[in-house]
Amino acid sequence: MTVEAASLRVVEPVQPVLGRKRSERSVIASVGLHSALVVASLIAVFPVFWVLVTSFKPDAKAVETTPKLVNDSSVDNYVRILSGEKGDFLAWFGNSVLIALMTTVLAVFLSATAGYAASRFRFPGKRSLMLSFLVVQMFPFAVLIVPLYNILLALGLQGTSLGLVLVYCTTAVPFCTYMLKGYFDTIPTDIDEAGRVDGLSPFGVFWRLVLPLARPGLAVTAFYAFLTAWGEVAFASAFLSAADESKTLAVGLQVFVQQNRTEWGHLAAASILVAIPAIVVFYLVQRFLVTGLSSGAVKG
Amino acid sequence: MRRFLDRHWYAYAMVLPVVVVIAVLVLFPLAQGVFFTFTNINEGNIANPILDRPATYVSVGLGNYLKVLSGDASYGAFWSTLVRTLIWTFGCVFFHYTIGLGLALLLNRQVRGRAVYRVLLILPWAVPAFISAFAWKYMFNAQYGIINQFLRLFGLPDPVWLGQSDWALVAVIIVNVWLGVPFMMVALLGGLQSIPGDLYEAAEVDGASAWQRFRDVTLPGLRSVSSTVVLLGIIWTFNMFAIIYLITGPNPNTRILVTYAFERFFSGASRDFAVASTYGVLILSVLLVFAGVYRRALRKQGEVW
Numbered sequence: 001m002t003v004e005a006a007s008l009r010v011v012e013p014v015q016p017v018l019g020r021k022r023s024e025r026s027v028i029a030s031v032g033l034h035s036a037l038v039v040a041s042l043i044a045v046f047p048v049f050w051v052l053v054t055s056f057k058p059d060a061k062a063v064e065t066t067p068k069l070v071n072d073s074s075v076d077n078y079v080r081i082l083s084g085e086k087g088d089f090l091a092w093f094g095n096s097v098l099i100a101l102m103t104t105v106l107a108v109f110l111s112a113t114a115g116y117a118a119s120r121f122r123f124p125g126k127r128s129l130m131l132s133f134l135v136v137q138m139f140p141f142a143v144l145i146v147p148l149y150n151i152l153l154a155l156g157l158q159g160t161s162l163g164l165v166l167v168y169c170t171t172a173v174p175f176c177t178y179m180l181k182g183y184f185d186t187i188p189t190d191i192d193e194a195g196r197v198d199g200l201s202p203f204g205v206f207w208r209l210v211l212p213l214a215r216p217g218l219a220v221t222a223f224y225a226f227l228t229a230w231g232e233v234a235f236a237s238a239f240l241s242a243a244d245e246s247k248t249l250a251v252g253l254q255v256f257v258q259q260n261r262t263e264w265g266h267l268a269a270a271s272i273l274v275a276i277p278a279i280v281v282f283y284l285v286q287r288f289l290v291t292g293l294s295s296g297a298v299k300g
Numbered sequence: 301m302r303r304f305l306d307r308h309w310y311a312y313a314m315v316l317p318v319v320v321v322i323a324v325l326v327l328f329p330l331a332q333g334v335f336f337t338f339t340n341i342n343e344g345n346i347a348n349p350i351l352d353r354p355a356t357y358v359s360v361g362l363g364n365y366l367k368v369l370s371g372d373a374s375y376g377a378f379w380s381t382l383v384r385t386l387i388w389t390f391g392c393v394f395f396h397y398t399i400g401l402g403l404a405l406l407l408n409r410q411v412r413g414r415a416v417y418r419v420l421l422i423l424p425w426a427v428p429a430f431i432s433a434f435a436w437k438y439m440f441n442a443q444y445g446i447i448n449q450f451l452r453l454f455g456l457p458d459p460v461w462l463g464q465s466d467w468a469l470v471a472v473i474i475v476n477v478w479l480g481v482p483f484m485m486v487a488l489l490g491g492l493q494s495i496p497g498d499l500y501e502a503a504e505v506d507g508a509s510a511w512q513r514f515r516d517v518t519l520p521g522l523r524s525v526s527s528t529v530v531l532l533g534i535i536w537t538f539n540m541f542a543i544i545y546l547i548t549g550p551n552p553n554t555r556i557l558v559t560y561a562f563e564r565f566f567s568g569a570s571r572d573f574a575v576a577s578t579y580g581v582l583i584l585s586v587l588l589v590f591a592g593v594y595r596r597a598l599r600k601q602g603e604v605w
Contacts, residue, residue, distance in 0.1 A: 025409075037406055040399075041420040043478070047435040048427060050446060054438065063444045114318040121311035129315060136326055137532075138587040140539050140558045143565055143580040146336070146346070146573050147329035155324075170325045173318060175532070202310045231428025233542070234562075250430055264438055271431040282426030286419055290490045 048275070055268035062264035077269035086266060089273075091245045092252040097277065099161050099236075099248060100229040103168040107225035108218055111173050115180030116206050120192065130181075133174035141171065145238045152239065159241045167235050172228040176221045183217030184210065216288035223285045230278050249274050336577040337364050343571040357574075364578040375575060376560040382586070385538065385556040388473060392540075393533045395477040397526070400484025405518075407485070408492045425482035433546035436475045437462065440547075468553045472544050479543065480536075484529055491525035492518070527598055535587055557583050 025033075054062050056073035064071065081089050118126055141148075148167060149158060157163030187210060195205040211218070233250045240246050253274070256267040339357045347355035371379045407418055424432065439445050440461040448458040461471040495518065503513045541558045548554045550563050561579035564572045 033406055033409065033411060037403075037411065037417045037421075040403055041417055044421050044424050044482075047432065047439060047478070048423065050439060051431070051435045062438075063441075065444050065449070067446050067449050110318045110321065113314040117311045117314035121308070121314075123308045123311040126311075129319070132322070134535075134591070135584075135588070136322065137535050138539070138591070139330060139584045140541065140561055140580050141326075141329075143561045143573075143576040144329040144333045145565070146341075147332035148325065150332070151324065151328055166321060166325055169321060173321070177318065206314075227426070227428065231430050233430055233546075250428070253430075267434060268438075271434060275427050275431055278426050278428055279423070282422070283419070286422060287415075289422065289486050290418075290493065 051268045051271055051275075054264060055272045057265050057268075059263045059265040062268070077265050078273070081266060081270050081273065086270075087252055087255050088244050088247075089249075089252070089270070092247050092249045093273070095161070095240075095246060096230060096249040096274075099165055099168075100226050100277075102161065102165045103172065103229035104222050104225045106165060107169045107172045107176055107228075108221050110169060111176035111180050111221055112211065112214075112218065113206075114173070115177045116184050116210060118177065118181045119184035120189065130178070133177055136170070136174050145235070148235075149238065158239065159246075161240075164236060164239045165229070167239065168225075168229045168232065172225040176224060179224070180214070180217050180221055183214055187213050219285040219288040223281060223289070226281050227278060231274075333577045334581060336574050337581050338362070339574055340364075341573045343573075346573065360574075364574050365582075368575065368578050368582065376555070376557075376564070376579070378557075378582070381555055381557055381560055384469070384554075385558075388469065388476075388556050389534055389537045391473050392476045392480060392537045393530060395473075396480040396484045396533055396537075397530060399477065399481050401488050401522075403481070403485045404488040404492055405514075407489055422482045422486060424479055425486075429479065429542045430546055432475065432479055433543055436471075436478075437547050440471050462548055462551070464551065464553055466553055468548050468551050472547055472554050475547060476537065476540060476543050480533065484533065487525055487529045488522060491522045495521035531591065531594055534590070538587060539583065557586075 053069055055077055056075065057071050058074075058076065061071040080086060084090065114129075117123070118130060152158040152163040152167075155163070157166070191209055191213070192205050195209045196202075200208065231250055232248075233254075236248045237251045237254075240248065240251070244252075249270075253267065253270050256263045256270060338359055338361060340360050340363075341355075341357040345355065345357040347353065367375045368378050371377055403421060407414060407421070411417065427435075439447050442448055442458070442460040442463070445461070447461070451458045459465070459467045461467050499517050499521070500513060503517050508516065538556075539558050541556075541562055544554050544556060544559045545562055550559075550567065555563075557579055561576045561583070564579065565576035
């Protein structure tokens, strides 16, 4: 025990000092701290782990009343899904990737421009714009599927990916704008002024100076927008055509949940396949999450 | 006018894309949705371009509001559903905040393997909601779900979690807490890191105990981030339909306002768009009133938002 405490102390100067000094912490406190974090991490990870375990079991074994880690496990479920036996999985996957990426790009663009304007300029209507972003989140938009359907039809976007992408943007952009405005607020305005002195236009300053500095904030925005689009069911089933090859993953996977009977093994395997891209995106941005999100939330 | 444009044109040019998208895809549908609440529109009388059928719905004045607000069970028993919605919302946000704050405080210390803990703890956020819903539905199953197997192992009672009882509400709250803690934790962790370390040192020099430091330095330092994330959390949870809808479906024991709007909208032979929209408007009104009260309460504490 003493060895552990001593070795912890050696590590200390290497890490940047955050919060209070740690050297005073007793061994008991250390054990308590780690066990609390371990328990919390286990709870956080367990459902995902259990889906992973289930995904290798045949459907019949997945509903046995004694839990086993391995029970006739094989990669059969994955093979059957990827080979298209249960519906055109790869086409769904492609649609989802396309729609999620388009949403990400468009939402980041829209919220970055709006967030920058709200952060740097004082213009009439700014306050009401920001307030309206808050109010927009209060209405359950899914009950507006009929009017949305009408307007997409009028714009010629009904049944297209672009229409769905725009709908996702309206749900993602308000929060993203708040977040990015907060992040831009932490970037000193001297940088903008120096850029203007050097002859850049206001857009040039935004594009060439501020955006590169705001990368953590943009990463978090992208993560949020990606997740908004990646797992959404209601809009996707309403606004995409019913043809099997134009479905997204979230819609397509409903085939495994038929009435009275769920193919748990297959559903689990498909879920893992769906979760992988989201987790990859998450892993790429996670080191930015704390700085990117909090500056937005702190400033409101 | 010219000078006005000269001064502000690039600000307006930068917000224009958002304003156009929001106006077309939010304000217009919203206006139409509000209009629907004064009619009896449903699947049977809406204009159908495919069948070339004109709209035949008629105005019913405030009829929908009167029916819903009377609390009639065939219109979703508005008042008892509102109470359940409030239990759901405040239950979830309370645990989101307290657990999120607790974990953020732990992660803000120097812990070996902090980066690993952080990744693992944020993971629930990265999993698409419908997959989390499926995973928990599987784990909560009364017969073969691992949660009941675990409870039986210790000789504890094993309720039918997702049946027609209040256990179902407990179950969906547990799932939503699991899902929402990472966001709170990350936001509060950022807030904690922005509190200057000298404040703690000064407090320590003054002989403040750990609890006093928490109460007098940490909590005030987090007030601004807390007020934002709690408000957002309440709005999001109030309108969080996916988890309940995917886990328990149309179970009346887990019915909240937004899931009832959905039931009205999606199920039944005649999909009742009018009542669904009425619920939408009522949800918006409740949240607007709440936001106004919340803002006033913050302002009383000298907080400008």
